Amino acid sequence: MNLKSMLFGLALLGSAAPAALAHHSYSAFDMSKLVAIAGTVSEVQFRNPHVWLFVDVLAGDKTETWAIEAGGPNILMRQGWMANTLKPGDKVDLQLAPMRDETKTGGALQALRLPNGKTIGTWK
Template sequence: MSPRVILLAASLILSSGGMAAAHHSNAAYDLDHPKTVEGTVKAVNWTNPHITFVIEPDAKTGDQPAAWVFEVSSPGVLTRSGWTKRSLQPGDHAVFNYAPLRDGNPGGFLLKVMLPSGQELSYSLTPPADQ
């Protein structure tokens, strides 16, 4: 990974600290207008309170940064939905469905991932009902 990509990814992750501090409001994301982007995973941050994936989109437009950051739910939510730390790794290519940031910056809240194999990685924010 080039130093530029690492620097951009780090700055995007650090600049989202305000959102993490405000925490757990999805107001920063436009959940009513999901979008899709295809790209390659550059970094995975599997930590609480939210997992983040840094991806490099296949198609770049204008002056968008090479690295986008997608926030996801917590490790616990993803684990209960069948994800593992190895479900999506650096170097993996996929199609990412996400709720874009309302401010127009690239990235957002990851909703689901479609792998080249056809496997879909998604998750539920609601716990399964007791049986």
């Protein structure tokens, strides 16, 4: 293989990189609505590309686990949220944009009130 062909092949491989870095949208969430929930943190996945928070919410006589998608760790750290900010067992209040398909136990985090009363995000 000659140098020109090899460089052309590498250029083609490199052109696919921007697509791999593309970010998904929040189209799965109804960003025009806001739902407030309170519960107990059962799991925190503080890693890229998004932080996931799992919260057990009492619904009548049973408990539902909500899966809540937050921003990326870098964005959250700039707002004061570190990897050890929340831990399983913490009681939290949250505001989130619900799932567009009306799945009850999921959403996109908009604001979070920590056990110490500190708020991350804009509480409405």
